[in-house]
Amino acid sequence: MRQHYRLEGLSCANCAAKFEKNIRELPSVQDVQLNFGASKLMVEGEASVMELEQAGAFDGIKVRHEHEKAAPPAPFWKNKEVQSMVFSLPFLLSGWFVLFLSGEESIGAVLLFALSIAIGGWRLLLTGLTNLFKFEFDMKTLMTIAIIGAAIIGEWGEGAVVVFLFAVSEVLERFSMDKARNSIRSLMDIAPQQAAVLRDGEERLVPVEEAKIGELIMIRPGQKIPLDGVVDNGSSYVNQSAITGESVAVKKEAGDEVFAGTLNEEGALRVRITKWAEDTTLAKIIHLVEEAQAEKAPSQAFVDRFAKYYTPAIMMIALLVAIVPPLAAGGLWEEWIYRGLAVLVVGCPCALVISTPVAIVTAIGHAAKRGVLIKGGVHLETAGKITAVAFDKTGTLTKGTPEVRDVRSFSSMDSNELLSYAGAIERYSQHPLGRAIVQAAKDLPLAEADQFESITGKGVQGVIDGKVYWISRADDKVRLTREMKETVDEFRKNGSTVMLMGQGEQVLGIIAASDTIREESRSIVQKLYQAGIKKTVMLTGDHALSASSIGKEIGIQQIEAELMPQQKLEIIKRIQQNDGKVAMVGDGINDAPALAMADVGIAMGGAGTDAALETADIALMADDLHQLPETISLSRKTLKIIKQNIAFALGLKVLALLLIIPGWLTLWMAIFADMGATLIVVLNSLRLMRVK
Structure with missing residues (x-):
């Protein structure tokens, strides 16, 4: 189980x-x-x-x-570690006061220091001694050896200071990690735990786990939507920022999809439930983000391997510092044992071990709150190293909803009849161009078409009145008259995608459809260059002329047109060989092979799209290209902070270890250096929460 x-x-x-x-x-x-x-x-x-x-x-x-x-959460002052730390402080201060008055460690001072150690460090000592007997050498074991060693050589005061500062370090570390995890905890709390379900003509408040798919729920103005569903009745503006990161509320009417955790701002909505509580988009986001936070980034794997050998090495160095000088050079045992204990304390690997995970947790959680789902530390790090970005055209750089702009007949059929036949055939198609034809023909009487067949990358065909009619994109394999070729070129130069409709060997007419370029596409491409991206590529199945028209308008450097899915894959491989790490931006479904091959696959419009959530490494939940340069900037900032953290963690310890040579490193300075390194690492990582 x-x-x-x-x-x-x-x-x-x-x-x-x-x-x-x-x-x-x-x-x-x-x-x-x-x-x-x-x-x-x-x-x-x-x-x-x-x-x-x-x-x-x-x-x-x-x-x-x-x-x-x-x-x-219990109040800060009720925390047992905090209470122990606070109650030990008066004894620590009193011990130093007595020591100051007497000029040396008197019995009274030793007793006060011992009480401070017992009150503030009994948990630490108990765990450390248990570990010592089991030969498990972690941070608490090292601290226990140092404290007991300090007491043996008569440095009770320094031992008490070590205990107190270690307790402060533990409390601050716990507080900081909780702060880093809060981004996900806040996501868990945004969805209501109860839903107002309509049953037997009455409105009943039930736990969301008991609400069933197909039931109707009522959402009043100002209430949060408890479950994913489709609006059955009503109209309102819904704030979806919790899911997509969008700051502007979106209008929802009958037939529109709504998500758990989003806020209904104005009107009343009656919503039909489409997903169980554990399957909502919000629940999936939380699950995927938590899984992402568990996945070790390459830098974290390196640190873990390094720490495995680092701790035994520190213990060996401490032992050598304590025994070699007295044995080899006649040094004072008490002095060199003290220095060995200082090495143990300053060598604690806590700051090093936490240097990467705290940055990864903070960055992934911060991105999730802003509508960007990053599915692991490895993808976060890789996104910070990409030098090229490849875009699918339809639905990524363009809005993905093409419209029929023109219809030309080259047969006895007029343009309306041609469009009617095309609409009948495309009625069963899921392709955006097919839907555009159906939309254009919606006011025309449609013929009856059967035996519909879709040929990937080629086109569609169907049977009307016993004859096979086909629709395909214009290519060199179809023989066209000079007039037809001129018409095709005219449409393509205007950025339209050209489709031919025919029967048998005869071309009956030409349909031109064009997609609207996203308003933000050009500015986003410029921002990518500013963020350090050296190359942008557009991959599309469209004809070269129409693709070139759109690509140049947006500012794309390299345009690859008339591509089959396999060809997109090959181009991604070529970019990787010539230009380094590449990100592929697509819709998460049609471009699955290219998304999988790219170093980072980025899906547009993750909200409510299971395929995008499952297949991509990063999902832009709001279908908003503005999130792309922001995500790359966050990734690069995270990489920078991880490197800073490792440098801080190791640099501060190396500096402290160098102080051993002249004998300047005291036990309290050692623990202060260890605590300082840990706090610097955590606070530096929390700066990621401020990245816009």
Whole structure:
């Protein structure tokens, strides 16, 4: 049996690894996966919540079922770690005051320092000693050795300061990690827990889990929509910023789709439920973002490998510092043991281990709140390294809703009759050009067509009155008269896509349809160049003339036209070989092979589109190209911050270690350096929440 849980109090990456190891050792557990970024746990087996909490008792980790409502957070001052830290402070200050008056560590000062250590660090010492007996050397083990060592050589005051500063570091780290996770927690809280369902002519308030697909729910002005559905009756403006990041409310009428967690601003709406509570777009976004936060980025994998060897190396260096000088050069044992303990304290890998995940968690959560779904740290990092962007044309650079602009007949059929036949054939087509023809023919009497057949990349055909009629894009394989060729070229130069309709070998007429370029397309391409993108490419199945007309208007550098899906794939490979990492921007369905081949696949319009959410590495939920340069900028900023974090974490420790040579590094300076590195790393990562 597979169970999912939420965790409270999980702030340390090392503690998370130990917690997972403890659960894995439970006899009733077959498998376990712990998501540190999302503070989430998956357990396969029969373990109870009590057993799981016992496995995390060393760090006070609390466990609750995934759908169980979280208790309101306790006030800051009620936190046990905070209370221990605060109650230990008076004894620490009193000890230093007595030491100042007496000039040396008297019995009174030692007792006060010992009480400060006991009150503020008993959890730390208990965990550290347990780890020591099990030969598990993590951060708390190193701290315990340092504190006990300080007491043995008579440095009670410094031991007490180490305990206090470590407690401060733990509290601040927990607070900072909670802050980083808040972006996803706020998403979880935006959807109402109850829905006003119409049953037997009455309005009943029921939990969203009990509402059924097909039932009607009422949403009044100012209320949030509890479940995904389609408007059955009513009209209103709905604020969809929670899902798509759009700042402007969207008008919704009968037949329009609405999403859980969005806000109904004006009119009353009656909505027919289309998805269960666990399948809503919001629920999928939350799930995918949490999975993304669990996925390790390349830099994090490197740091994890580095930390695996780093901790034993620090312990070995500390041991050598403590014993080599007294044995080899006759140094004072007390002095060099003290320096060895300082090495242990300053060498704690906490800041290094947390340097990457806290940046990844913050960036992915921040992007999700603004309507950009990034499905993993690896994609976030890769997006920051791309040098080329390839665009699908239809629905990406253009609005994706072409309109028929002109119809020319080259047979005995007039243009209306030609359009009527074309509309009858295209009635069953899902292609945007086919829908444009049906829309243009909606006021005409349509003939009856059957035996509809679609040939990918070629066109469609159908049978009307026993004759096979076909519609395809104009190409060299179809023989055209000079007049037809001139008409085709005329339409293409105006940026239109040209379709031929014929019967047998005869071309009966020409239909020209054109798509409207998105207003923002040109400015977005310019912003991409400003963001550091060196090359832009447009991939389309359209004819070269019409593609060139649109591409030049937008400012695209390279235009590849008349492409089949396989050819798009080959061009992506060629760009990767010649220009480095490439992102492909498409609709998530038609361009699936190219999206998969690109280093980063970016889908337009993820809201409500399952295929886009599933196939792309990044989904722009609002179908808004403005989010593209912003996402690349966020990715590059994240890469920069990760590098800064690693530099801070290692640089500060190297600097502190250098102070050992002249003997200037004290225990309290060592813990201050470790705490400082951790706080710098976390606060630096939280700057990502301010990226516009």
